[in-house]
Amino acid sequence: MASLSANDYLNKYFPQFELALKEKLAQHTSIKTFETGELMMQPGQYFRSTMLVVAGKVKLYRQGEDGGEFFMYYLEPGNACALSLICATKQETSEVMAKAVEKTTVLSIPIEIMDDLVRNYKTWYYFTLETYRNRFEELLQVIDSVAFKGLDERLMFYLKKQAEKLNTKQLPLTHQEIAADLNSSREVISRLLKKIEQRGDVILHRNYVEWLK
Amino acid sequence: MASLSANDYLNKYFPQFELALKEKLAQHTSIKTFETGELMMQPGQYFRSTMLVVAGKVKLYRQGEDGGEFFMYYLEPGNACALSLICATKQETSEVMAKAVEKTTVLSIPIEIMDDLVRNYKTWYYFTLETYRNRFEELLQVIDSVAFKGLDERLMFYLKKQAEKLNTKQLPLTHQEIAADLNSSREVISRLLKKIEQRGDVILHRNYVEWLK
DNA sequence: GCTTATTGGTGACTTTTGTCACATCGTTAA
């Protein structure tokens, strides 16, 4: 695949941006890529730029003091990292981990032009609001599932979200990985998956789970 | 107490706003009050204005399908509701409950002038960013405590936050109320509080808990 | 005063979740 220019990416994944904004961004952004598994962001790190995802997939998760993980949500092409929008502007540090789960490409926007963008490009301003709102709501959903539901329901919620985001019924997840994302243990997840399989909502295979709904 | 004008409130609780912004707001906002216990916002409701809290205290919490509650955070004078900033702009509905826990006064800003504010008043723009960031971080802390900690630690975290926000060591909370906020049950909370008392971190009284740290 | 409602305490039990120990089955690399 021939590599695309910033302008190509903007046209494809950010069509709602006004023309002048796309031109401005094309002039000032640089394209960065991350390999599968590469850490893009970690607690305590400062931002010097904000990032628009244009290829791949980024996993955002919280890290517990004991080293445990807790999955929050994915970012896909067309998304921006809400935290980098905030932190870049205010020069504060991040509180979450971001990891590329596929080879990922981002447009890197230097913080110097953020002020200009928000002030002079209406579609940028709406985009940032939209971004905040979407991430906020995803966090609220995560809170819901942890606060009000048992592990079995959380697991269903998790699998459903994976099927939607990965856009396939064959979820390439081991029980161990699922357990890590839900901050639980492998055995418990295995048992719950069995129960869900007996109910007919999934079929279990080696190295993947088939989602039937 | 003689009632204050919008301008008085702005000078007192939003001193960082530039002069022109304060004048603008004073012209266009109305003052609203809510009685203790009054519901200010509930899921499914549309916003026609955004609110700046200038007196009292507002409790934000999530409501589960089963009717359970789950405390998120308080808003105090000087705070704005992040959700109302977003929702008002986008004319979408709220996902959380907000309740006045004291007699509360807010400045109500009509959505019509929001665009103008963000575009023409730098201090407003920074204020909204700050608001988003703070609420986001509070949510992350809540997620941390639910995802990684047992109920005993969550209880400590909760009491600590109450002591800070209510600015007193005598926390006016019954065990039943605490249980509701943490979406647990009264007996469990009673037992954990006893344990914490034996450790010397609190003293239990009727209708209040004395925080010793 | 007396009655009643609210608040808090406690034991016994169940359910959910986590942990440990091991077994099994595929896959992969030497």
Place this chain on the structure above:
DNA sequence: TTAACGATGTGACAAAAGTCACCAATAAGC
């Protein structure tokens, strides 16, 4: 081919949290 490793299954047990039943102390109303 065989040893090693990773993924999964499973039983036994422990710990955490929720539930039920009931009691005692305090406060509020009549």
